Amino acid sequence: MKVGLATSQGRMAPCFAGVALRILEEDADLGDATVDSTQGWHPLLWGRELMRRDVGLLLCAGLDQGTWAAVQGHGIQVIPNAMGQADQVWAAWRSGALSVPPMWPAYPPAFGGPGAGRRGGGRRRRFHGGRW
Numbered sequence: 540m541k542v543g544l545a546t547s548q549g550r551m552a553p554c555f556a557g558v559a560l561r562i563l564e565e566d567a568d569l570g571d572a573t574v575d576s577t578q579g580w581h582p583l584l585w586g587r588e589l590m591r592r593d594v595g596l597l598l599c600a601g602l603d604q605g606t607w608a609a610v611q612g613h614g615i616q617v618i619p620n621a622m623g624q625a626d627q628v629w630a631a632w633r634s635g636a637l638s639v640p641p642m643w644p645a646y647p648p649a650f651g652g653p654g655a656g657r658r659g660g661g662r663r664r665r666f667h668g669g670r671w
Contacts, residue, residue, distance in 0.1 A: 540565050542632070543589055545577070545599035546625045553601035555582045561625065562592055569629045582606040586613030598628060598637070 544561040545552050552558040554577070561572035580588055585606055589597060590613045597610060598621040610617050616639045621628045631637050 540595040541593050542596045542598065543592070543594040544569075544572070544621075544625055544629065545597070549625055551598065551600040551621050551623060551625055551628050554585060554597075554599045554606060555580060555602070560592075562594060565596075565633075569626050583609045586610040586615060589613065589615050596639075598632060
């Protein structure tokens with residue numbers, strides 16, 4: 540299986556940030572990766588572009604839910620919270636320390652997951668004809 544790593548200057552990067560996509564076989568060294576630019580890729584086309592490059596797994600430092608769904612819709616697994624130096628993330632994945640989350644969101648509430656911004660069981664505000 541080929542693995543893609545979204546990187547920028549040696550660190551993991553969020554998708555669609557004009558990053559370098561490193562592609563390599565799962566048993567290869569990071570230095571053996573081919574590098575493609577993702578500059579100009581539309582977020583919803585990441586799945587197609589990865590599929591064209593025969594990538595089965597994407598490691599990145601973040602992506603939105605729509606892109607995650609589009610990539611997974613092409614049969615590509617995603618580890619969306621791989622952060623740090625690319626070589627350390629690659630070693631962590633190869634050792635089994637990183638795994639594909641079973642479902643979105645992969646982030647805890649403090650990072651935008653369910654319940655973000657809702658502390659202490661507060662209730663939602665509703666719009667009532669010009670007043671909140």
